[in-house]
Amino acid sequence: MEFQDYYKTLGVDKTASAEEIKKAYRKLARKYHPDVSKEADAEKMMKAVNEANEVLSDPEKRAAYDQVGQGYKSGQDFRAPPNWDGGFEFSGGNFNDSSDFFANLFGQAGKRSRGREQYQGRGEDKHAKIVIDLIDAYQGTTRNITLRAPELDATGHTVNKERTISVQIPKGVKTGQHIRLNGQGSPGFGGGTAGDLFLEVQFREDARFRVEERDVYQTVPVTPWEAALGGGIEVNTPSGAVQVKVPTNSQTGRKLRLKGRGIPSTTPGDLYLLLEVVLPPADSEAARKIYETMAHELAFNPRTGA
């Protein structure tokens, strides 16, 4: 297990005052806030910064950390000595994806439940994001996800244990929505029930589709004669192939609505097909002739509205 230098993470000196730690934390919290940061590893950095702040902003945890960390450098192999936290009073912490170092020293499962012996409590809820394809929202899907949670090992140390669960995601979910997995959060204490795991759903970027709430927009390329003369065409939609009648004299941008073929729900969304007229290239004598005939025969100038 690697030693984590929390002072280095926050960019403060070991003698920093509580106010200096708070200031450094706020500055970094702003820099790495996942909703606004443009840094590539913002989410990872935010977790590290939160973890460092959790320890250094709590006087008891900080004192215990200072004592156990004497002489260690960041990344150095570390093993906490037995009863390393003797004489300090703090309660356990818990993070989604906390480092092994944090789990070992401060993980909830490893704490000797000071003051909690008689107390029963529900475990913390955990939050994460999950990326699925739009088609998964139409059909439902199954995803394997790996969860890390602190557990006591045979020697009584807290370690981060990984477990993989298979999650059945129901159809009808939309981007930004949360799905809930009962009992898959942090374990409870004193016999309390486990917390829940909340997954925020996001659709994978797909150039073919745009989604607004439950309505789906799909661009459909059509030939000039299909657009002009109208007729039936087959379109592969997220819910399968459908026969669509293109109205005569359609133009690029014409919107055809397929009611109820958006994301499924008790009130399903609609599917909008956006026609895009694609011209065949004039790359052969025959093609050029056809365009020249049209130019001569059709009195058409789109810039004059004729």
Next chain:
Amino acid sequence: MSITAVIIDDDLLTLADLAHSCDVSPEWIAVRLEAGLLNLTITDAQQARYTSAELTRARRLCNIERNFDANPELAALVVDMMEEIERLKCQIHRLDKHAIDV
């Protein structure tokens, strides 16, 4: 192990669920509801049920207040702006799809 997930908007959250998920007390939520900071108009916080969108907003409010010792109104203003940025980003994305370089 296979677990079936439940879409929150099919099984809405209670006040206790929402508070637990944000790691705050139900009173914390109720005070912000009453002040209109969760953008919801309800008469009874205890009886009301909460959606995914309200969970996202409540968690953001809570994080801003906690990380920056911000007062609730300031945190709500920040969250309003975050939501507006998201809306505008979606709009830009939509327009980008139709734009061509000339």
